[in-house]
Amino acid sequence: MTEPLLSVREVWTTFKAPRGKGGRRQEIQAVAGVDLTVAEGETVGLVGESGSGKSTLARTIVGLERARSGTVTFAGTDVTTGWSRRLRRDVQMVFQDPRSSLNPRMTVRDIVAEGWRAHPGLVRPGGHDAEVAHLLEQVGVDPALAGRRPAELSGGQCQRVAIARALALRPRLLVCDEAVSALDVSVQAQILALLARLREELGLAMLFISHDLGVVRQLSDRVAVMYLGKIVETGPAEQLYSSPEHPYTQTLLASALELDPDATPPAFAAEPLETTPSRSEDRTDAAPSA
Amino acid sequence: MTTTDATSTAPVLSVRDLVVEARRPDGAPLRILDGVGFDVAAGQTLGVVGESGSGKTMTATAVLGLLPPGVSVTSGGIRFADRELVGLRESQRREFRGKGIAMVFQDPLAALNPVQPVGRQIGEIARRRDGMSRAAAGRLAVDLLERVGVPDPAGRARAYPHQLSGGLRQRAVIAMALAGQPRLILADEPTTALDVSVQGRILALLTKIQAEDGVSVLLISHDLRVMSHTAQHVAVMYAGKVVERGPTRELLHAPRHPYTAALVRSVPAVHSRSAPVAPIPGNPPRLAALPSGCRFHPRCPLAVERCRVEEPVAREVEPGRVAACHRAEEVLP
Numbered sequence: 001m002t003e004p005l006l007s008v009r010e011v012w013t014t015f016k017a018p019r020g021k022g023g024r025r026q027e028i029q030a031v032a033g034v035d036l037t038v039a040e041g042e043t044v045g046l047v048g049e050s051g052s053g054k055s056t057l058a059r060t061i062v063g064l065e066r067a068r069s070g071t072v073t074f075a076g077t078d079v080t081t082g083w084s085r086r087l088r089r090d091v092q093m094v095f096q097d098p099r100s101s102l103n104p105r106m107t108v109r110d111i112v113a114e115g116w117r118a119h120p121g122l123v124r125p126g127g128h129d130a131e132v133a134h135l136l137e138q139v140g141v142d143p144a145l146a147g148r149r150p151a152e153l154s155g156g157q158c159q160r161v162a163i164a165r166a167l168a169l170r171p172r173l174l175v176c177d178e179a180v181s182a183l184d185v186s187v188q189a190q191i192l193a194l195l196a197r198l199r200e201e202l203g204l205a206m207l208f209i210s211h212d213l214g215v216v217r218q219l220s221d222r223v224a225v226m227y228l229g230k231i232v233e234t235g236p237a238e239q240l241y242s243s244p245e246h247p248y249t250q251t252l253l254a255s256a257l258e259l260d261p262d263a264t265p266p267a268f269a270a271e272p273l274e275t276t277p278s279r280s281e282d283r284t285d286a287a288p289s290a
Numbered sequence: 291m292t293t294t295d296a297t298s299t300a301p302v303l304s305v306r307d308l309v310v311e312a313r314r315p316d317g318a319p320l321r322i323l324d325g326v327g328f329d330v331a332a333g334q335t336l337g338v339v340g341e342s343g344s345g346k347t348m349t350a351t352a353v354l355g356l357l358p359p360g361v362s363v364t365s366g367g368i369r370f371a372d373r374e375l376v377g378l379r380e381s382q383r384r385e386f387r388g389k390g391i392a393m394v395f396q397d398p399l400a401a402l403n404p405v406q407p408v409g410r411q412i413g414e415i416a417r418r419r420d421g422m423s424r425a426a427a428g429r430l431a432v433d434l435l436e437r438v439g440v441p442d443p444a445g446r447a448r449a450y451p452h453q454l455s456g457g458l459r460q461r462a463v464i465a466m467a468l469a470g471q472p473r474l475i476l477a478d479e480p481t482t483a484l485d486v487s488v489q490g491r492i493l494a495l496l497t498k499i500q501a502e503d504g505v506s507v508l509l510i511s512h513d514l515r516v517m518s519h520t521a522q523h524v525a526v527m528y529a530g531k532v533v534e535r536g537p538t539r540e541l542l543h544a545p546r547h548p549y550t551a552a553l554v555r556s557v558p559a560v561h562s563r564s565a566p567v568a569p570i571p572g573n574p575p576r577l578a579a580l581p582s583g584c585r586f587h588p589r590c591p592l593a594v595e596r597c598r599v600e601e602p603v604a605r606e607v608e609p610g611r612v613a614a615c616h617r618a619e620e621v622l623p
Contacts, residue, residue, distance in 0.1 A: 049485040184341035189556035189569035214558035255487040257515040261542035
């Protein structure tokens, strides 16, 4: 196999916590030595709970956070300390909340076309409107809405516009951070179908981040499971879902709710204690409670 | 007409033909809930499921008598424990809130006072309920925290909300709800803000409390997966109406409304290799611009001319199953 499109090697991303007891600033290791690859045209699902570091990893990959150590390589070029303008175009991101990731004062047309200002060679000067219309059609938004602003669109339409904006730069890798989590179930299914179709049509590679195991299973070729800053298990999607090896993956899968018409309520064994540590809980537990 | 054929006792909560309207700036009324009806049987959970804008949270708000200014019940009734709640004065209302009806909301941080230890807040409810002493209320708070599965309950009773994890905070809120010894717990998306591994445990806790105390639960969620594990009966809401209701198992196996069927198909499976989710085309309508006839017809695969012109009336399509669809008998699961 040839070299992967994206390659993350031993990446650490750390933050300084606010000054705590004794004036010492604790270091939080949000990403703690992660290895991850995404091949050309491949979709890798990244699952984990809040605080697992999956969003920080995504932000580190695209350069929104700076890795403390390790390397991020894209298409054979080391991009750990910054992306060249040319390469920057190849990776685009879609965020969770389209209402806050789209500028409310811009029209749909300007939002989709904005990236072309930084990459003027991409679309010929007179062709912007036609290309915007084409992109909107591709993501299932009526091109007649190009003059509207985000507030006049539904949540699902906004997320489609955010995807059109990402596609406008003809990326090779799309990083989706909880891109369907804020949407209603029926709209979520629409966006999942759209992403699956675009991937086929455009040969896009995807890093698809979500806390929802069902959503990740829908799209992913491979899945990586993140817990407390580390990837604890990675493997082909079907294998990971059918025979998870890491105890954390097993716990996560066992606790995932399924739509089960035959579940007889109550369907849970009485298990009264919170046993999975979260980071905030770790700190609470560490503090003397007496 | 009742959805609780299994129990002969009167429902704890009965919502009848509830209409809630808002005044628009131009003075015209905007109908937010249009004839909503359902029963919550004693000791059972009724799930109200719907997408954003369907009116499920507005229904809960109406039950609590906490409708925002400018929004009011214009007809219909809400009976709780043989008292009619619609038309009560605020002072009369207050005696139900927290005691007869307790609330568990999506965001436990918003429900808790950030500057008071959680044990104090739990005890405060009991003190207000039957005037117990501060010391007794403190002991009760520790007992309740233990009951809802908080480890080290005595220590945690002294903790402030920000010192607890999301799951523990939600448990503290449930302990607070129990302190009022309610007959009905109204839980609005109680697990939506929680991590996957915690969600199931909180639902299990609600189910356990319901079984042990015989308390009824009105569970509001956008998530059919939550309903399938928790609720004995489900009401499905769309654009301000209940379009289908019935026992959960039958409703999920053989939906009688095309919207329910479509919702079921749009949930991605975790534990099996499933077909790709089947999206429902289009978007839910805005209340200010509802389609003619059936509100779902522009997105419905079964829609015929009649659906465009005539609004379907909710009818009993089989014993215990109510659907508002002209073609309910033809819906395929």
